[in-house]
Amino acid sequence: MGATTQNSGQLQEREPCVVNWKGRGAMKIVVLVKQVPDTEAKIEVKPGATSIVAENITYVVNPYDEYAVEEALRIKEKLGQGDVTVVAMGPEKATEALRTCLAMGADKGVHLKDAAFDGSDSYATALALSKALQGIPYDLVLCGKQAIDDDNAAVGIELAELLGLPHVAVVTKLEIGVDRRSAVCHREIEGASEVVETSLPAVITAQKGLNEPRYASLKGIMTAKKKPVEVKDAASLGLAPDKVGTQGSKAKILNMSLPPQRAAGKIVPGEPPDAARQTVKLLREEAKVI
Amino acid sequence: MAQGVLVFAEQREGKFRKVAVEAVSEGKRLSDKLGGELNAAVVGTGVKDIAGSLGSYGAGKVYVVDHPGLQNYSSDGYAKALCKIVAETQPSVLLMGCTSMGRDLGPKVAARLGTGIAPDCTALSVNSDGKIVATQPMYAGKVIVQVACPTATPQIFTLRPNVFSPSAPDESRSAEVVQVDAGISSEELRTKVKGVIKATGATVDLTEAQVIVSGGRGMGGAENFKVLEELAAALGGAVGASRAAVDAGWRDHQFQVGQTGKTVSPVLYIACGISGSIQHLAGMKTSKVIVAVNKDPEAPIFKVADYGIVGDLFKVVPIMVEEAKRLLADQ
Numbered sequence: 340m341g342a343t344t345q346n347s348g349q350l351q352e353r354e355p356c357v358v359n360w361k362g363r364g365a366m367k368i369v370v371l372v373k374q375v376p377d378t379e380a381k382i383e384v385k386p387g388a389t390s391i392v393a394e395n396i397t398y399v400v401n402p403y404d405e406y407a408v409e410e411a412l413r414i415k416e417k418l419g420q421g422d423v424t425v426v427a428m429g430p431e432k433a434t435e436a437l438r439t440c441l442a443m444g445a446d447k448g449v450h451l452k453d454a455a456f457d458g459s460d461s462y463a464t465a466l467a468l469s470k471a472l473q474g475i476p477y478d479l480v481l482c483g484k485q486a487i488d489d490d491n492a493a494v495g496i497e498l499a500e501l502l503g504l505p506h507v508a509v510v511t512k513l514e515i516g517v518d519r520r521s522a523v524c525h526r527e528i529e530g531a532s533e534v535v536e537t538s539l540p541a542v543i544t545a546q547k548g549l550n551e552p553r554y555a556s557l558k559g560i561m562t563a564k565k566k567p568v569e570v571k572d573a574a575s576l577g578l579a580p581d582k583v584g585t586q587g588s589k590a591k592i593l594n595m596s597l598p599p600q601r602a603a604g605k606i607v608p609g610e611p612p613d614a615a616r617q618t619v620k621l622l623r624e625e626a627k628v629i
Numbered sequence: 630m631a632q633g634v635l636v637f638a639e640q641r642e643g644k645f646r647k648v649a650v651e652a653v654s655e656g657k658r659l660s661d662k663l664g665g666e667l668n669a670a671v672v673g674t675g676v677k678d679i680a681g682s683l684g685s686y687g688a689g690k691v692y693v694v695d696h697p698g699l700q701n702y703s704s705d706g707y708a709k710a711l712c713k714i715v716a717e718t719q720p721s722v723l724l725m726g727c728t729s730m731g732r733d734l735g736p737k738v739a740a741r742l743g744t745g746i747a748p749d750c751t752a753l754s755v756n757s758d759g760k761i762v763a764t765q766p767m768y769a770g771k772v773i774v775q776v777a778c779p780t781a782t783p784q785i786f787t788l789r790p791n792v793f794s795p796s797a798p799d800e801s802r803s804a805e806v807v808q809v810d811a812g813i814s815s816e817e818l819r820t821k822v823k824g825v826i827k828a829t830g831a832t833v834d835l836t837e838a839q840v841i842v843s844g845g846r847g848m849g850g851a852e853n854f855k856v857l858e859e860l861a862a863a864l865g866g867a868v869g870a871s872r873a874a875v876d877a878g879w880r881d882h883q884f885q886v887g888q889t890g891k892t893v894s895p896v897l898y899i900a901c902g903i904s905g906s907i908q909h910l911a912g913m914k915t916s917k918v919i920v921a922v923n924k925d926p927e928a929p930i931f932k933v934a935d936y937g938i939v940g941d942l943f944k945v946v947p948i949m950v951e952e953a954k955r956l957l958a959d960q
Contacts, residue, residue: 378888378908382771391772465740487888489767491748493736496704500740505819506704508733523823528729529834530883533701534824541819547889548882589781590745593762595774601914604935606926611940615948618920618936623956626918626935628897629840629864 403483442555458585465497633665635720648726657687684804745778769911840866847902905930
């Protein structure tokens, strides 16, 4: 039994990982991670640019991807065995993010690194990742629900579609079935949590609250240096130049700018009780919002 | 050749979501400029009867996939249904609300159709090539980008709730309802909703509220939110909270406003005892009018507030409640 998907007329068949029929057996988990600017970073944009000024910024592992890495490690620890591969697309410095995940406890890394990937939208990113994952056996794919730079929240879901996998997004709780062929997730929706059962393999995108990510220990940092990180460029993934980066993107950024500044407001004068009354009056008569 | 605008109108329990009406209205404005049709797509169970009402917002035809297995959202089911409707109508543009459903369905359909998607758009316009240019916030709103899908179709955009104006409904107009069989079998749905756990407390969708009164670390405790509830009630609004208040256990996470909570765009946002961190601002700085109440005159929130009151919120807010009740009673 395998998952099949049809894309551009090509049928792709995947055999699931062999698992001991008694339900014991290592789970192979792939975690997608991205290196992004820290949330405190002051972002600058040059006029006419379509990306931010990358210098003088602290870069971190995308916080939502940390929940994904942590969850993979917990599953591996619960089963007593398993394999966690972290995969990142990014420039040279994205290696740091991969090493951080290896230091947390992941086993190996795959770095999609190629200038040709620059400017990839969610589709081009998902396409490249889908090619990389075709070479890696997996039972489960985890990633954060969104990257806090572009806030698109699309790659995980698009990747699932391109791989012909089901997905459950914005997950705050994940329970792998004893048979490893299914999972029950809590998915956050407006004002509620949906309890969703999915077949595996699947793509699960992590929401805050899924777990508390661990800090890498000093020992972890030392052993991470020896863990393998495979580098893949576009050609090695069989991707022609027009399928990657800006060329391969379906949605294109035309320009980027800082948001307009809000007009300066005022501190309403007077003692707090008077200021309180005056503010309500202004909201009605001046701002006309109540 | 792809033409016209199709709007996926999200419904919940037999009622269209507010953002669905906003999206249909915006779709009509765009299709008028593009010179094509405006149609809508509705998916669910028992939804045939509400579909025609979208005509009052400008939809010409409403394509409906009504199937017993689609009572709850299913990525597989809804994507198959919407893609069937897209195949039948060949729109140039596909719109939907940027809700939990839109965030899920949009990318899946985009990948299936091999097209581009720009989520959480706050403005849409038509350029000289007849293509849509979308305004999309990124980096938690620290950056604004203009995005377009120059060649791929349909151009997919999901709309931030409470930003686009719903048009005044023309009750005399009713859309033609077209039933579509998407050939869905319950067995092919790989994910199944086994149950729904409702969050505790009143279910108010902050992203739809016109007025929000929010409390932060300065509130000091869950019971102290009562005075914010009174102000919200007097103004016909909802109560939100900063991350500090949620982490302290004073309010449920569903009411958190900020980068790791909800992004809201109300007409009026009143921040009480909230310092105004970058992460909180990310969730509310596009509010039309911002009021801040804080003891600390240096609190960053005052930089974005239109009206700032430096003072003890426990002295200030009760007076605001009184004044609001008084002023609004005269209506």
